[in-house]
Amino acid sequence: MKIIKTGLAGAVAALAMFAFSTQGxxxxxxxxxxxxxxxxxxxxxxxAAAAIDEVLYANVFEGLTRINxxxxxxxxxxxxxxxxxxxxxxxxxxxxxxxFHDGSDFNADDVVFSLNRARGEKxxxxxxxxxxxxxxxxxxxxxxxxLTLKSPNGSMLFNLGWGDAVMVAPESADGNKTKPVxxxxxxxxxxxxxxxxxxxxxxKYWGSARVLGKATFKFISDPAAAFSAVMAGDVDGFPxxxxxxxxxxxxxxxxxxxxxxxxxxxxxxxxxxxKPPFDNLKVRRAMAYAxxxxxxxxxxMFGNGTPIGSHFAPHHPAYIDLTGQYAYDPAKAKALxxxxxxxxGFKATLKLPPPSYARRGGEIIxxxxxxxxxxxxxxxxxxxxxxxxxxxxTNYDLTIVSHTEPMDIGIYARDKxxxxxKSDAFKAVIAxxxxxxxSKARYAxxxxxxxxxxxxxxNVFLFQLAKTGVWNAKLKGLxxxxxxxxxxxxxxxxxx
Amino acid sequence: MSEIELPGARESxxxxxxxxxxxxxxxxxxxxxxxxxxxxxxxxxxxxxDVTEMDIPGKxxxxxxxxxxxxxxxxxxxxxxxxxxxxxxxAVAIVAVSIGMAIGVPLGAAAAASKGIFSDVIMRANDFIxxxxxxxxxxxxxxxxxxxxxxxxxxIGIFNIPVxxxxxxxxxxxxxxxxxxxxxxxxxxxxxxxTIEHILPNLMNIMIVxxxxxxSLGILIEAGLSYLGxxxxxxxxxxxxxxxxxxxxxxxxxxxxxxxxxxxxxxxxGLNLLGDGLRDIFDPKLRRKR
Numbered sequence: 001m002k003i004i005k006t007g008l009a010g011a012v013a014a015l016a017m018f019a020f021s022t023q024g025x026x027x028x029x030x031x032x033x034x035x036x037x038x039x040x041x042x043x044x045x046x047x048a049a050a051a052i053d054e055v056l057y058a059n060v061f062e063g064l065t066r067i068n069x070x071x072x073x074x075x076x077x078x079x080x081x082x083x084x085x086x087x088x089x090x091x092x093x094x095x096x097x098x099x100f101h102d103g104s105d106f107n108a109d110d111v112v113f114s115l116n117r118a119r120g121e122k123x124x125x126x127x128x129x130x131x132x133x134x135x136x137x138x139x140x141x142x143x144x145x146x147l148t149l150k151s152p153n154g155s156m157l158f159n160l161g162w163g164d165a166v167m168v169a170p171e172s173a174d175g176n177k178t179k180p181v182x183x184x185x186x187x188x189x190x191x192x193x194x195x196x197x198x199x200x201x202x203x204k205y206w207g208s209a210r211v212l213g214k215a216t217f218k219f220i221s222d223p224a225a226a227f228s229a230v231m232a233g234d235v236d237g238f239p240x241x242x243x244x245x246x247x248x249x250x251x252x253x254x255x256x257x258x259x260x261x262x263x264x265x266x267x268x269x270x271x272x273x274x275k276p277p278f279d280n281l282k283v284r285r286a287m288a289y290a291x292x293x294x295x296x297x298x299x300x301m302f303g304n305g306t307p308i309g310s311h312f313a314p315h316h317p318a319y320i321d322l323t324g325q326y327a328y329d330p331a332k333a334k335a336l337x338x339x340x341x342x343x344x345g346f347k348a349t350l351k352l353p354p355p356s357y358a359r360r361g362g363e364i365i366x367x368x369x370x371x372x373x374x375x376x377x378x379x380x381x382x383x384x385x386x387x388x389x390x391x392x393x394t395n396y397d398l399t400i401v402s403h404t405e406p407m408d409i410g411i412y413a414r415d416k417x418x419x420x421x422k423s424d425a426f427k428a429v430i431a432x433x434x435x436x437x438x439s440k441a442r443y444a445x446x447x448x449x450x451x452x453x454x455x456x457x458x459n460v461f462l463f464q465l466a467k468t469g470v471w472n473a474k475l476k477g478l479x480x481x482x483x484x485x486x487x488x489x490x491x492x493x494x495x496x
Numbered sequence: 497m498s499e500i501e502l503p504g505a506r507e508s509x510x511x512x513x514x515x516x517x518x519x520x521x522x523x524x525x526x527x528x529x530x531x532x533x534x535x536x537x538x539x540x541x542x543x544x545x546d547v548t549e550m551d552i553p554g555k556x557x558x559x560x561x562x563x564x565x566x567x568x569x570x571x572x573x574x575x576x577x578x579x580x581x582x583x584x585x586x587a588v589a590i591v592a593v594s595i596g597m598a599i600g601v602p603l604g605a606a607a608a609a610s611k612g613i614f615s616d617v618i619m620r621a622n623d624f625i626x627x628x629x630x631x632x633x634x635x636x637x638x639x640x641x642x643x644x645x646x647x648x649x650x651x652i653g654i655f656n657i658p659v660x661x662x663x664x665x666x667x668x669x670x671x672x673x674x675x676x677x678x679x680x681x682x683x684x685x686x687x688x689x690x691t692i693e694h695i696l697p698n699l700m701n702i703m704i705v706x707x708x709x710x711x712s713l714g715i716l717i718e719a720g721l722s723y724l725g726x727x728x729x730x731x732x733x734x735x736x737x738x739x740x741x742x743x744x745x746x747x748x749x750x751x752x753x754x755x756x757x758x759x760x761x762x763x764x765x766g767l768n769l770l771g772d773g774l775r776d777i778f779d780p781k782l783r784r785k786r
Contacts, residue, residue: 224743243744245569299552299570363730364570367550378730380643 028494030214031475033487034226034235036242036355037383038219041177042191044163045118048126050404050485053163054239055197055217057486060101061166061182064092064111064145065157071406071483073157077106077167077183078145087152087437092145098206100169101187108139114167115147129410130159133434154437155407162484185211185490195219199489209490217487223356230256230470237471239478239487242356244302250470257473260304261481262315265402265465267305267357269350269365272396273458274420278348282340284457288326290333290372291365297463300360304466310450311409314464315481318443322454322461333372345373348397352378353386357465358400365400365460394418402465406484409449410434412458419458426452515777522773528766536582545573547580548731556749565755568738569745574752577733578759584645584734585763588727589714591649593707596656601703603657604664605695608672609687619665622658630655630713631720638726645734648727652714663706667699701778705771712767719760735760 039051044061058066066076075081078092098106117123119131133153138146149156159165172181180188185207186199199215218235220226223243229235230250241247250256269291277283293307306314309322337345352362359380366376376398381389390396396418403411411417413430426449433445454461467482477491516522544564551571559566565574603622607615625633630652637651638644671677671694680690721727722736730737735756742752 224746227744227747245745246747249747295550295552299550299555360569364550364552366731367548367570370548380725380729 029212030216031212031237031489031492031494032216032218032235033471034218034220034229034238034241035487036219036221036226036240038194038221039197042180042188042197043176044166045114045168046124046126046177053485054487055199056180056182056184057163057166057484058184058488058490059186059199059215060180060184060188061163061168062184063160063162063166064094065161067158067161067406067484067486069479069481069483069488071481073161076161077111081157088149090147090149090156091140092147094143094145095206096143098183099204100172100183101181101202101204102169102172103204104169104171106167106169106183107142108145109142110167110169111145112137112139113170113173115165117168117173118165125164127162127164127405129414130162130164151435152437153434154439154442155434158407163486185209186215207490211490212492212494215489215492221354233472236475237469237478239467239469239471240482241468241470244304244356244466244468247302247304247468247470255473256470257475259467259469259471259478259480261467261469261479262306262313263402263404263465263467263482264313264406264408264484265404265482266308266311266313266408267361267400267402267462267465268311269460269462270390270396270399270401270419271459272394272398272418272420273422274394275397277340277342277346278397280340281457282336283342284460285326286333286336286340286372287369287374288457288460289329289336290374291368291460291462292328293323293462294328295368296361296364299364300357301463301466304468305463306466307463308461310454310461311403311412311459312446312450313406316407316446318446318450320447320450322450325454326457330368330372337372337374342373345375347375347377350376350378351386351390351396351399352380353383353399353401354380355402357402361462362400391418394420400462404465404482404485409446409453412449412453421456421458423452423456426456512777516773519773519776521769522777525766525768525770525773528762529770532582532763532766533586535579536586539576539579539583543573543576543579545576547572547576547733549573556745558749559751566749566751568752569741569749572733574738574755577738578735578755581733581735581738581756582759582763584728584732585715585718588645588649588652588718589711592652592656592714592718593710595650595653596660596710597703597707600657600660601664601696601699604661604666605668605691605699607661608665608668609691609695615665618661622661625655626658626662628655631717634717634721635724635726638721643721643726643729645728645732648718648721651721652717656710656714659710660703660706663702664699667702668695671695671698705775705778708767708771708774712764712771715760715763715767 035051035054037051039055040047040049042052042056044052044056062076064076064078065073068074077095077098079095081090081092083090094108100106115131115137118125119128119134133149133151133156135148135150140146167183168176169181185202185205187202189198189200191197196216196218201211201213220229226238226242227246230238247258251258271278271284273279297303297305307323308314309325312319350362350366352358362378366378369376390399410430412421413427429445429449429452433442436442436445471478474495476493476495479488555567555569555571557563557567563573568574603618607618633655634651638647641647677690677694680694718727719736722734723740727736728734738756739753745752
């Protein structure tokens, strides 16, 4: 009996609180956003996990430049910059009066420290390639930094806007994994592992942006739980909702706003190019012909997504449509397999990480490849083992994953990358691209690179991942698209 | 222990049938179980549609004259998937119960026959396994050895062992006190021979009853494991996996969750009724006591 009574009292208290919170809605000064994955740690300069940037980028940490919701490079901690005529020397003028959350000043020495730390020998930065072109970084005076490059690099300013290039302080850099200290409008409050990260408005912020008093990122990996959390109002929104099948339900509910935007996520079936029979171009092409991209978009993503024919985002101006190159044609796939000596098909494995694009897409792909004689064994894996076995040890045949980094076609030129793809022609194009700063010439080279990847059928390029966002209809200022992995809260506010 | 009543002589088939038709639980349970078995067997030769055949444009169709129970998010026929899913569930449960019986019964009978340290070691080891919640043990096992239907069978089989071992042990101990065992001993038969010739045949009835109950538990746990993604792997359909996939679609396609859920409930209910009925038939005294 006692238990029931306490339960009742609890319910009454909860109800009272609910009534109270609804009353307080008008002047709401906090936002709670849901995320599928929890960050492995909180240092954007030391990990590739998108979740790290999605919590901290632009909120807690800032770089010299930043990338805005449209994917453009904007000034951040550097208020302006000049580039020498030969494209080798960048001079950044820093904002004055910038302080880290721990009260220490931000100045040119911190920039030198941050960039040298990121590109240094002992660096654990996940995107060291971003800084490869840098020759030296010097502090001219406390508010001026000179960056000298080894060779001209057209994307240097963009690179400096990545989460991996944010500014950290020498005193606090080592502790950033658990207690991040940055210069952004929000300061870190606490991280309840397995549940949420809490941020609060920083009173030391240098910029003019007036942000909400409190921001919470809640981690909910189960799609069904995510759905109920949104429906019940436990979270104010999900910038990347994990179950595309629920979008129509949200659309029909006036409490919510559904925003389908674009991401930088080229979703591909990665092929281990070094492992027979996948070292055979005909086999890879056969698989490209055997897979119907639209059926995966419809079946796995409920229509959200744009088919792609190479590793390039369709909303980028340099995109060329290559989806027709391997239009769905099972008969041609069979003929190619026969030519390659696999008239009776073969067996292989398909390792699938947890997101629904992979698990569901994988089932569809397995069914489609079976029709041309390729018998795939589906192996579901969690992210941890996926990173270890597939990404690092390249111990796999096929896998499905979305590459969400912006402008990442250069990964195909890396010597050791998990596709095990080797092409001197492609490397030459990327090397030239890195040397070129003229937009038009760069776009032409990007087009060339896309074509090489499609011709070589390195991977089966499936579709550009859509950003399936849902949030409270009164919440304003969240990004519609995801040009970088971020949940930038600087412009977020509540409508009255 | 001597309170456990065991029929002294084996019942004849004729007696059994005569009691069976008058037992309502048994009749209903047998009909339901028979129907599920029939569907599972039928799925080997015929299903309305090919279960792996996807038809994306025809996905998420509500039950209609063509697709009796509708189609799922890949446009696969739900009724066909349920039929094949029944086959997988039953296969897992049969193997799991067989493992439990094949290892547990001899262990329990041997422990009862030998007594002493040997008996203690076996029975305490069984208690040890029995102390773990069965579903947790199965999750642990499939997490270590990788998710697959085979591993699910073994995992469920392992925790079936102590159930049968304890039952066989208790039953055998009671039998060892009986006069016909004494007479067997006085005629010079050794414990091994007595166990094989007299004890095991007389344990058959309670084993069949327990087997039926464990069978329904096996189906439930297989569904649980598959729901968690640790049991039957795609593209093989399974009831538990159908349930977990239906979760996010409850709002617009509730039939995707209702039908596999019903399949599990009906099958388990049928098996439990069957088990109850069998117990009543084999053990009339127990029935009177209730």
